[in-house]
Every structure is written in structure tokens, then in C-alpha cells.
Amino acid sequence: MSTYRDRLAALRRTLAENRYDGFVVPLTDEHMSEYVGSYAQRLAWLTGFEGSAGSAVVLSGEAGIFVDGRYTLQVRDQVDGTLYQYLGVPKVQIADWLEEKVGPGQRIGFDPWLHTRGWAEATGKRLAAKGAELVPVTDNPVDRVWTDRPAPSAERFEVHGEALAGQASAEKRANIARWLGEKTADCVVIAALDSIAWLFNVRGRDVSRTPVALAFAIVAADGTAQLFTAPAKITPDVVAHLGPDVALLPPEAFVEALMALGKAGKTVAADPATCVAAIFQALEAGGARIVEARDPCILAKAIKNPVEIAGTKAAHVRDGAALSRFLGWFDREAPKGALDEIAVAEKLEDFRRESNLLKDLSFDTISGAGPNGAIVHYRVSPETNRKVEQDSIFLLDSGGQYLDGTTDVTRTMIVGTPTVEMKDRFTRVLKGHIALATARFPVGTRGSQLDVLARQFLWQAGLDYAHGTGHGVGSFLSVHEGPQRIATFGGGDEPLAAGMILSDEPGYYKTGEYGIRIENLVLVVPVEVEGAEQTMLGFETLTLAPIDLRLVDATLLSDMERAWLNAYHARVRETLTPMVPEDVRGWLAEATRAI
Known part of the structure; x- marks a missing residue:
């Protein structure tokens, strides 16, 4: 598909085949990152917009692209105005626009790995008031039509030692353990990539210009942790650096681990700003008690x-x-x-x-x-x-x-x-x-x-x-x-x-x-x-x-x-x-x- 018009048409065909009347395409990844790896550049691939913040909504007959004041000029240079209506946030939000456009019985899809639970709940309520439904998808329709989509980066972790970090990872995890005690929680889910890099004193090459590595983590109240990342990204030096208190698991095990926490009767802290809706869905499916709290790394890292x-x-x-x-x-x-x-x-x-x-x-x-x-x-x-x-x-x-x-x-x-x-x-x-x-x-x-x-x-x-x-x-x-x-x-x-x-x-x-x-x-x-x-x-x-x-x-x-x-x-x-x-x-x- 050589043109953005072709890509938009292909997405609309896929939506129609799966009985969706529209789909929301944000510029983020499973970690709610500002800058994302090439595999997650869905908005740029679909529309041509190369800014660092924005979203698009594709309906069967029209589409809109939402950017803030930093990109008012850029979006007009990069995105075809005959394909997308230019919309400025915060004046016009996605929910505002959708509320005007949808009708009874319509189904608007969203990828729960790319949105927060708060956004999904608020937008879903707005659509429900119009008789429409916001529907989580299990297979992102953009990925289906993006046939040459890059794979997630396979670059290896790099140790960022205490001489540069100024504090050992074990000490940082001990501080989080104390924080969990104050919250009366058994563990916390860490999803933000820079938080993971800071917490474990590691860096990576998975995102251009930002030295982070693709991973999720669960930190327990005893200071131990589970780190979910592709095994090929881990070297013996990194294993030695992380030590025996950090268990390494493949990313495919993450959802299962979240569900297991609930089945074990655990109380789990999670940040609604950085943990996507899919994480909360998995925790709820397992029956976990959830404590919503800001990622404990954020202020400490700042x-x-x-x-x-x-x-x-x-x-x-x-x-x-x-x-x-x-x-x-x-x-x-x-x-x-x-x-x-x-x-x-x-x-x-x-x-x-x-x-x-x-x-x-x-x-x-x-x-x-x-x-x-x-x-x-x-x-x-x-x-x-x-x-x-x-x-x-x-x-x-x-x-x-x-x-x-x-x-x-x-x-x-x-x-x-x-x-x-x-x-x-x-x-x-x-x-x-x-x-x-x-x-x-x-x-x-x-x-x-x-x-x-x-x-x-x-x-x-x-x-x-x-x-x-x-x-x-x-x-x-x-x-x-x-x-x-x-x-x-x-x-x-x-x-x-x-x-x-x-x-x-x-x-x-x-x-x-x-x-x-x-x-x-x-x-x-x-x-x-x-x-x-x-x-x-x-x-x-x-x-x-x-x-x-x-x-x-x-x-x-x-x-x-x-x-x-x-x-x-x-x-x-x-x-x-x-x-x-x-x-x-x-x-x-x-x-x-x-x-």
C-alpha cells in the first residue's frame, strides 16, 4: 500500500469485515510511552503524522486526527486534509468528536494495550449515552493491514551501574517494598519503560533517542521482582547485575502472572496513568484487589x-x-x-x-x-x-x-x-x-x-x-x-x-x-x-x-x-x-x- 489513502481504505475494509464502525489509533505503545519503537508507529504509518503526540479516529465515512498546539502547523504539512479532519486538543477531545458522530448500535474499536482504563471507561460512557459501544479488540486492525510492520526491537539490555546511577537497584526495590507496606499491597505492577530502566539500573536501545528496553515488571513487598522481557535481550552480565532476587520471564508470561496474582488473593498496586487497560483487565479477570496509586518510581526518579x-x-x-x-x-x-x-x-x-x-x-x-x-x-x-x-x-x-x-x-x-x-x-x-x-x-x-x-x-x-x-x-x-x-x-x-x-x-x-x-x-x-x-x-x-x-x-x-x-x-x-x-x-x- 503505497499511499496513505490506500492504507486508510484497507483499514476501513478490515473494520467492516469485523463489524466495527470505527477505530481509535493513538500514538503510544503498551507502556503509555511518549516516544515509541518503530513497531508501534501505527499513527505515522496510517496518516503520515510524525509528531510525538496525537491520535486518529477512523470511521466508515470520515476520519479525524487530534493534535495539540505544538503540531497545528506540522499536522497540516504531513497529513492529507482530504482524508482527515484536523482537530485540536484539548479543545476537542476524541470522546467529544465521537459523541457527535456515532449512533445507536454502532461499535467503535480500541486496543486495550494502547489506552488507559480511565480513558476507556470515560469514552465508553459517552458512547453508551448515544446507544453506541466502545469495544476492546484482541487483534489490532492496523497491524492486520500493516503487512511490513517491523518487529519489536531485539536489542540487548545494558547495565547502568551504581557508579552512574548513584543508588543500587536493591536499595530502590527496598524503598518500593516499604511503600507497598504503607499501601498494604502485596506487589506493584511497573509498566513505564523509564521506570523499569531506573528501578533495575539498566538501559536499552529499543526506542530511538530514549535508552530504554521493552519490559514489564512486578515488584513484591519483600523487594523481589519479576521482570518480563524477551530472553534474547538478556546477557550473562545483566543476569549477574540483576541478581537472584529478580526472576526473568518471557513477555508471554506477563498476563498469566497478572491473573495468578488475583487467584492467589493478592492486593496489587497499579498506576492508572501508565498501566494500560489490558493490565487492569487481566488483574480483574484473576480477581485481584487493585489499589490505584502512582508508580512509586516516578517521583523518586525525578x-x-x-x-x-x-x-x-x-x-x-x-x-x-x-x-x-x-x-x-x-x-x-x-x-x-x-x-x-x-x-x-x-x-x-x-x-x-x-x-x-x-x-x-x-x-x-x-x-x-x-x-x-x-x-x-x-x-x-x-x-x-x-x-x-x-x-x-x-x-x-x-x-x-x-x-x-x-x-x-x-x-x-x-x-x-x-x-x-x-x-x-x-x-x-x-x-x-x-x-x-x-x-x-x-x-x-x-x-x-x-x-x-x-x-x-x-x-x-x-x-x-x-x-x-x-x-x-x-x-x-x-x-x-x-x-x-x-x-x-x-x-x-x-x-x-x-x-x-x-x-x-x-x-x-x-x-x-x-x-x-x-x-x-x-x-x-x-x-x-x-x-x-x-x-x-x-x-x-x-x-x-x-x-x-x-x-x-x-x-x-x-x-x-x-x-x-x-x-x-x-x-x-x-x-x-x-x-x-x-x-x-x-x-x-x-x-x-x-x-
Whole structure:
């Protein structure tokens, strides 16, 4: 099937043959992952959409694709509007759209291994009110028509030892055992891939850009565990690392093990956000008593220990040196007119790889020239590849995966001469970035309470951006990690705690012209505030790379903002000068000059 029209038609035929009036196709996997392996890229295969979040609903006569504000432009570039209606979430949810479309007796299918129980129950109720039914499928109809679908990755586990992890897996499991005692539960199901990687101190190569391995786990109240994964993925080194308290079983045994827990009268904790509906179905089928609780790895994983903090700082110095070398190269080459987006992304990766310590990128580089920079999560392809033009803005969002840390940084560069408007917008974004970076807040403050700090200067001009301001970041793990977030929508309710790493990334996007984003990673740290009557926290900036001073309108900066920018650039210069070649040092000195 060479076209998306053909694929859609084939899916509709399969649905009709099995008496389904529609089917929901999410972009996730059996672990509710944000980034998924190639075998789970059903949405991209069916529609052409390559963003990291979205869903489609296919009915017999029409179809819709649902994306958030980050992908408003991208979805129109990648998905045929004659095949799919473009729908924006959270304004329009799948259940809203289906409720309008379905009628009595209609059957809408969903794969219970790709949805949460909460979603299935809520959507099912909405459809039932219209006389329709949400039906779990045992065989995903997309997989039936995707004849050349890749197999799940067979890559092997890799040991991530205590020297990098900072805490033994046995100690982590002992902490979970204590947590289970508090919940009066016998065991907990762990389904999130980054939680499994963190808990067992292992990493993998099963998902592009995210060093995780496909597996499920059940951890018991005595600290022992069962790890379900393909036997070929396990090496003798991994067996020795996991030790005798971790039993290794094939993935086919997982459902049977869940059902056996109920038959044994066990009380089982499971996270309704990360354990899919099929897991709850198996537990209920066996008769288990279920305790719904957040995955106990999530908060523990988010609060980095001293070894992880030291590692991520080292990774950021290394990464900053590579990025600064790249920025100097870009400044020389871009005005010549020969560069394009793909060449820029490849060159930056080359600089990062020269350390011989880069394991992978932390996500596909967002390399956006001119109007492509206005597409928030733009992904360059041969079809969209643009030349870097004179007097234009270039947006570059990139990151690296190193054994000791994960980086994520965005820099916006001018090629030639910026307009007055460009400098105004860039400076407003910078002011918001500084306001968040310098925030002081009491213990218990949530990210949602801080989000306005980054937007305030854009709001003063009637401007805004359609994405969150900050996301959590893992330690040689997911570049997007919860539960911490800085946003007023879609999260941000987790109190920030010392040891958490987040991004600080306000932006501005003018459709069809340019995009601006300034992103550093920051570490939540305790701060001393004179006269403070409670414990206070703040941010320590981790990312080290010049911010393009040619886009700054210094007249718009306060004395404090100017002092912050100068101090930041002095730190960048002092830290990175010994790390870059002699021929880059002059450029670095100029790029970080005081203003």
C-alpha cells in the first residue's frame, strides 16, 4: 500500500469485515510511552503524522486526527486534509468528536494495550449515552493491514551501574517494598519503560533517542521482582547485575502472572496513568484487589541524587562545548548561503559525536530555517528542507544522551540583520526566560504557579506561545520526564522539589515567518533568602551555551536582567574556553561579551 489513502481504505475494509464502525489509533505503545519503537508507529504509518503526540479516529465515512498546539502547523504539512479532519486538543477531545458522530448500535474499536482504563471507561460512557459501544479488540486492525510492520526491537539490555546511577537497584526495590507496606499491597505492577530502566539500573536501545528496553515488571513487598522481557535481550552480565532476587520471564508470561496474582488473593498496586487497560483487565479477570496509586518510581526518579546531579553537570559542560563549537561554525558558514536544515542538524551531531561519549541524540533535532522555525516541533525531511537565508532567524532545538546525563537546549540565531520586530520578540522571550531562571519560591510551589513568569512580557504585547514552559528531564533517560512540569495546562500540578531537573523554554512563533525559543535546563536547588520564614527553592542553570546577543534589544532589559545575562555569559566563557579549540575561543569571547 503505497499511499496513505490506500492504507486508510484497507483499514476501513478490515473494520467492516469485523463489524466495527470505527477505530481509535493513538500514538503510544503498551507502556503509555511518549516516544515509541518503530513497531508501534501505527499513527505515522496510517496518516503520515510524525509528531510525538496525537491520535486518529477512523470511521466508515470520515476520519479525524487530534493534535495539540505544538503540531497545528506540522499536522497540516504531513497529513492529507482530504482524508482527515484536523482537530485540536484539548479543545476537542476524541470522546467529544465521537459523541457527535456515532449512533445507536454502532461499535467503535480500541486496543486495550494502547489506552488507559480511565480513558476507556470515560469514552465508553459517552458512547453508551448515544446507544453506541466502545469495544476492546484482541487483534489490532492496523497491524492486520500493516503487512511490513517491523518487529519489536531485539536489542540487548545494558547495565547502568551504581557508579552512574548513584543508588543500587536493591536499595530502590527496598524503598518500593516499604511503600507497598504503607499501601498494604502485596506487589506493584511497573509498566513505564523509564521506570523499569531506573528501578533495575539498566538501559536499552529499543526506542530511538530514549535508552530504554521493552519490559514489564512486578515488584513484591519483600523487594523481589519479576521482570518480563524477551530472553534474547538478556546477557550473562545483566543476569549477574540483576541478581537472584529478580526472576526473568518471557513477555508471554506477563498476563498469566497478572491473573495468578488475583487467584492467589493478592492486593496489587497499579498506576492508572501508565498501566494500560489490558493490565487492569487481566488483574480483574484473576480477581485481584487493585489499589490505584502512582508508580512509586516516578517521583523518586525525578529527584536526582548527588551522583546523577554531578553527572548531568559534566554532561552539560561537554555538550555546551560541542554546541559552542557548532555555533561558531554556523556563524562563519551560514552567511555564505550554502547551508540547509539537514546539513545544520548533521553538523551539530558531528560536533557532539567528537567527544566519543555521545550515546544518541535525546530527540530528533528541530532544525528550522525561517518559517519552519515557527513549527514548534518541526522535524526536517528532504521534502521540507529549507536553505538558510540571509536576514533570517534559525531555530535549533537539540540534545544529547550521555551515560552521565541527558541534555536539551534551544538556541535561536540570526543570519544577517534582524528586524526591529525580531529583536523585540526575542528580547521579550529572553526576559521571560530570565524571570523564571531567577525565581525564588517556597517549598510546595507547583510549576503551574511559575508559568506566568515566563509569559508576562509576551502577554504585555498581546503575544503568547502554545506549549508549556518547562518539562522534566531524566538522567540518561527520557528527555521528557514527569511528574514535574511548568505549564498552566496539561500538567504542572506537582510540587517542585530540590533535585528535579526541568527546562526553561519560553518562545514566540510567527506563522510563515520565524520562530524563537530560548531553552536551558535548570536544577531545582535550595536557596538562602535573607529574612525568609520558610524553606525556599530556586533554579541553578545547567546548560552552557551563548545566547545570540545580536537579537537582544538591550534597551528593553532591566539592570537585573542585563546583570543576569552578563553573568551567565561570563560563566559560559570561563567554563567552556578551556574545552574548545584555540580557533573557537575568539568567537566565544565575542559571543559572550558583556553588554
